[in-house]
Amino acid sequence: MSNKKLRIGKIKKSAAGLPAIVETIKQVVGEAGVTRGWKALNSMNRKDGFDCPGCAWPDPDDDRSALGEYCENGAKAIAEEATLKKLTPAFFAQHAIEDLATLSDYEIGRKGRIAQPMFLPQGASNYQPISWNEAFNKIGTALNQLSSPDEAIFYTSGRTSNEAAFLYQLFVREYGTNNLPDCSNMCHESSGVALGESLGIGKGSVKLEDFYEAEVIIILGQNPGTNHPRMLTALQKAKANGARIIAVNPLPETGLMGFSNPQQVKGLLGIDTPLTDIFLPIVINGDMALLKAIGYLLWQYEQQQPGSVFDRDFIRNHTEGYDAFINDLQQQDLDHLSQACGISVTQLTEVAELLKNKTRIIACWAMGLTQHVNAVDTIKEIVNLLLLKGSIGKPGAGTCPVRGHSNVQGDRTMGIYEKPGEQFLNNIAANFNFQPPQHHGYDVVEAIKAMHGGRASVFIAMGGNFLSATPDTNYTAAALRRCTLTVHVSTKLNRSHLVHGAEALILPCLGRSDKDIVNGEEQIVSCENSMGVIQLSKGVLEPVSNELLSEPVIVCRLAKATLGSRSKIDWDKYLQNYDHIRNDIERTIAGFTDYNKRVREPGGFYLPNCNREGSFNTTSKKAHFNIAPITTIKLEENELLMMTIRSHDQFNTTIYGLNDRYRGIYQERRVILMNRQDMDRRQLQQGDVVDIYNHHGGVERVAHKFIVVPYPIPPKCTATYFPEANVLVPVNSVAKKSNTPVSKAVVVTVKKVDA
Numbered sequence: 139m140s141n142k143k144l145r146i147g148k149i150k151k152s153a154a155g156l157p158a159i160v161e162t163i164k165q166v167v168g169e170a171g172v173t174r175g176w177k178a179l180n181s182m183n184r185k186d187g188f189d190c191p192g193c194a195w196p197d198p199d200d201d202r203s204a205l206g207e208y209c210e211n212g213a214k215a216i217a218e219e220a221t222l223k224k225l226t227p228a229f230f231a232q233h234a235i236e237d238l239a240t241l242s243d244y245e246i247g248r249k250g251r252i253a254q255p256m257f258l259p260q261g262a263s264n265y266q267p268i269s270w271n272e273a274f275n276k277i278g279t280a281l282n283q284l285s286s287p288d289e290a291i292f293y294t295s296g297r298t299s300n301e302a303a304f305l306y307q308l309f310v311r312e313y314g315t316n317n318l319p320d321c322s323n324m325c326h327e328s329s330g331v332a333l334g335e336s337l338g339i340g341k342g343s344v345k346l347e348d349f350y351e352a353e354v355i356i357i358l359g360q361n362p363g364t365n366h367p368r369m370l371t372a373l374q375k376a377k378a379n380g381a382r383i384i385a386v387n388p389l390p391e392t393g394l395m396g397f398s399n400p401q402q403v404k405g406l407l408g409i410d411t412p413l414t415d416i417f418l419p420i421v422i423n424g425d426m427a428l429l430k431a432i433g434y435l436l437w438q439y440e441q442q443q444p445g446s447v448f449d450r451d452f453i454r455n456h457t458e459g460y461d462a463f464i465n466d467l468q469q470q471d472l473d474h475l476s477q478a479c480g481i482s483v484t485q486l487t488e489v490a491e492l493l494k495n496k497t498r499i500i501a502c503w504a505m506g507l508t509q510h511v512n513a514v515d516t517i518k519e520i521v522n523l524l525l526l527k528g529s530i531g532k533p534g535a536g537t538c539p540v541r542g543h544s545n546v547q548g549d550r551t552m553g554i555y556e557k558p559g560e561q562f563l564n565n566i567a568a569n570f571n572f573q574p575p576q577h578h579g580y581d582v583v584e585a586i587k588a589m590h591g592g593r594a595s596v597f598i599a600m601g602g603n604f605l606s607a608t609p610d611t612n613y614t615a616a617a618l619r620r621c622t623l624t625v626h627v628s629t630k631l632n633r634s635h636l637v638h639g640a641e642a643l644i645l646p647c648l649g650r651s652d653k654d655i656v657n658g659e660e661q662i663v664s665c666e667n668s669m670g671v672i673q674l675s676k677g678v679l680e681p682v683s684n685e686l687l688s689e690p691v692i693v694c695r696l697a698k699a700t701l702g703s704r705s706k707i708d709w710d711k712y713l714q715n716y717d718h719i720r721n722d723i724e725r726t727i728a729g730f731t732d733y734n735k736r737v738r739e740p741g742g743f744y745l746p747n748c749n750r751e752g753s754f755n756t757t758s759k760k761a762h763f764n765i766a767p768i769t770t771i772k773l774e775e776n777e778l779l780m781m782t783i784r785s786h787d788q789f790n791t792t793i794y795g796l797n798d799r800y801r802g803i804y805q806e807r808r809v810i811l812m813n814r815q816d817m818d819r820r821q822l823q824q825g826d827v828v829d830i831y832n833h834h835g836g837v838e839r840v841a842h843k844f845i846v847v848p849y850p851i852p853p854k855c856t857a858t859y860f861p862e863a864n865v866l867v868p869v870n871s872v873a874k875k876s877n878t879p880v881s882k883a884v885v886v887t888v889k890k891v892d893a
């Protein structure tokens with residue numbers, strides 16, 4: 139067993155600094171060489187360059203550093219894509235799928251870029267080269283043979299550009315289904331639902347500048363040092379302007395604690411800015427109780443000095459449901475809430491003291507909040523708190539769901555959604571002369587079940603790694619294996635290519651950093667970042683193979699091969715120049731006036747956002763207070779609650795390396811972080827090997843051979859890495875209303891086994 143390799147070091151006190159620069163150079167030069175690597179880094183996140191394919195954190199509107207804006211993990215994302223290694227037909231001839239499947243995700247990713255379309259005939263053991271035409275015809279034939287378009291599933295990951303996403307949904311809807319599940323279903327869907335219902339828009343309200351004006355920034359369930367490193371620069375600037383930071387997390391995440399800005403000399407020398415002022419080591423899923431406790435204490439202060447704590451004008455003019463909400467809040471029991479979240483009344487009081495006279499408050503959150511059964515209610519509880527303080531729709535305040543994939547928000551704006559709104563469908567019908575299907579399609583969890591149950595049999599993915607990203611890996615694998623055809627538009631090889639339907643195709647596409655030349659002209663695409671800015675993205679690198687097609691071109695050719703003369707859409711027009719795609723987006727979706735012109739302006743443009751402008755697009759035009767109970771997850775004596783999280787060396791299912799530097803864990807990913815008490819109770823030592831079990835719904839799920847690592851995590855809480863632990867996440871354990879898999883609260887037991 140590999141625990142001989144595991145090395146446990148100290149948890150780092152601050153993020154980034156010189157080690158981040160060293161890592162950056164190592165990764166980029168190692169994969170892409172000096173010249174190509176430098177070219178890529180240098181144009182990443184410049185106003186005329188390409189959008190980082192990493193996270194969706196925004197670029198500063200004005201002053202960007204001379205050297206592009208990027209971070210260690212953005213550089214890793216680019217190294218992954220800019221690699222010069224490629225997979226030739228000879229590679230696939232040499233390596234049977236069975237053999238490739240024995241490699242780790244890390245090893246699979248290292249193999250290189252996919253360089254030509256590949257086909258797996260029924261019963262074959264190896265992928266074989268196929269021409270693009272033949273590939274499109276095969277998909278078209280398979281789609282046209284289905285007895286209903288609803289038997290096909292069209293997944294999207296969040297790197298897809300606006301242009302490709304718009305065409306993709308247009309094709310899928312003209313073909314006849316709304317089966318457009320996307321990674322958002324597993325990510326910020328809970329935020330979209332909660333914010334949509336409470337505030338009338340499913341997106342956050344803050345701009346980057348708001349950070350510099352905020353008095354308090356609360357960060358819940360998010361690990362920015364690893365997953366949104368450039369957010370640390372914003373937090374550093376916020377601190378310099380006097381902001382206080384409250385971090386709510388079961389783990390003392392390094393990036394929350396301190397930051398050595400590698401773009402400043404002080405930072406390079408390892409001189410840190412402490413970030414968090416108040417750290418609340420909450421128990422997993424304790425956030426609802428915490429937020430209620432804070433609300434309760436603030437209400438008590440408000441009682442003592444009416445009008446001094448709550449923003450009465452704002453509440454009166456812009457909200458509804460206040461009285462009922464307060465009525466419910468009054469009945470809470472502080473000690474009970476304190477127990478439920480694992481935070482002492484003293485610390486809760488410290489937080490309330492800090493907040494009581496502040497009005498400019500920003501709340502940021504990510505997967506630690508969205509991937510729970512009660513995620514939607516918890517996020518609405520954040521909104522409740524902001525509403526009490528009038529902290530929405532003014533400078534320095536508001537909601538900040540920090541998005542994951544670099545264009546996940548844009549894909550949704552473009553209509554990648556299984557539950558499209560009426561207005562959107564009407565616009566499609568009016569502009570494109572066909573009736574799009576009205577009934578809802580499948581989201582991710584529903585899609586898995588439909589394939590498993592034989593109700594869907596063709597699976598097409600625009601990017602992503604469906605098998606590894608989704609819950610209940612073995613169940614999902616069985617679902618994919620039941621398909622007649624699985625198709626992946628991909629840049630890199632991943633596990634989803636190896637667990638396939640009767641026939642399978644891999645269609646290699648250009649990545650963000652690749653030059654995209656159509657008709658002899660360099661094309662641009664565009665993306666929407668976490669704060670609703672639309673920006674252009676233009677690749678600069680020579681593609682590793684001249685057989686790669688761009689995603690927009692792939693969609694057009696797929697549409698032509700499938701719909702033929704029955705299509706009402708002029709796909710050839712889009713194949714001339716992507717400006718035509720943007721013109722049609724502009725005609726269909728609000729906020730894109732003068733798209734082609736404005737997207738070419740330095741820094742791009744903001745989409746309209748009603749909250750930011752101080753209004754609420756709900757039916758009553760008011761923001762809603764929401765009342766929901768706290769729910770405690772009951773654990774048996776031997777059970778633990780497990781969250782599945784990201785290490786510092788991965789982007790979702792792409793594994794860059796085996797280290798989790800900030801947490802001090804090296805050379806091993808199959809680890810389970812445990813509290814000492816929980817280890818002692820089970821007579822476990824550091825380095826012991828355990829099998830982890832989940833029994834949700836009476837089904838036994840096992841993850842074999844994880845190494846125990848003692849860690850400062852609250853009792854009864856544990857952590858493992860995604861995607862290794864996804865075998866344990868039950869497909870039937872989902873968030874209410876958003877149907878997001880509950881990846882952060884898996885009930886498990888552990889059993890010691892021989893190493």
Ligand SMILES: Nc1nc2c(c(=O)[nH]1)N[C@H]1C(S)=C(S)[C@@H](COP(=O)(O)OP(=O)(O)OC[C@H]3O[C@@H](n4cnc5c(=O)[nH]c(N)nc54)[C@H](O)[C@@H]3O)O[C@H]1N2
Nearest residue numbers: 193211359361365422423504505506542543784788789790
């Ligand atoms: N380098 C890199 N960047 C990325 C990604 C990546 O994999 N690598 N992924 C991208 C994507 S798609 C996304 S969605 C984001 C994800 O960004 P994050 O949401 O930061 O990612 P996770 O690792 O899932 O971290 C969840 C955090 O929530 C905490 N947490 C877990 N459960 C709870 C809870 O019940 N309550 C509270 N308060 N905290 C909890 C965990 O300790 C952890 O710090 O990052 C994006 N950026």
Ligand SMILES: Nc1nc2c(c(=O)[nH]1)N[C@H]1C(S)=C(S)[C@@H](COP(=O)(O)OP(=O)(O)OC[C@H]3O[C@@H](n4cnc5c(=O)[nH]c(N)nc54)[C@H](O)[C@@H]3O)O[C@H]1N2
Nearest residue numbers: 295325601602603607627628629630632782790791860881
């Ligand atoms: N247990 C657990 N499960 C989770 C999560 C968790 O926290 N815990 N997080 C969830 C979240 S937040 C998300 S967003 C999902 C992520 O789910 P996905 O988006 O499906 O997964 P990724 O790992 O981001 O996809 C990586 C693959 O995308 C392809 N790719 C990369 N760039 C491009 C491109 O430009 N174009 C195309 N066509 N393909 C490209 C490559 O082949 C690569 O292998 O996972 C979810 N799953």
Ligand SMILES: [Mo]
Nearest residue numbers: 325326542543
């Ligand atoms: Mo995500």
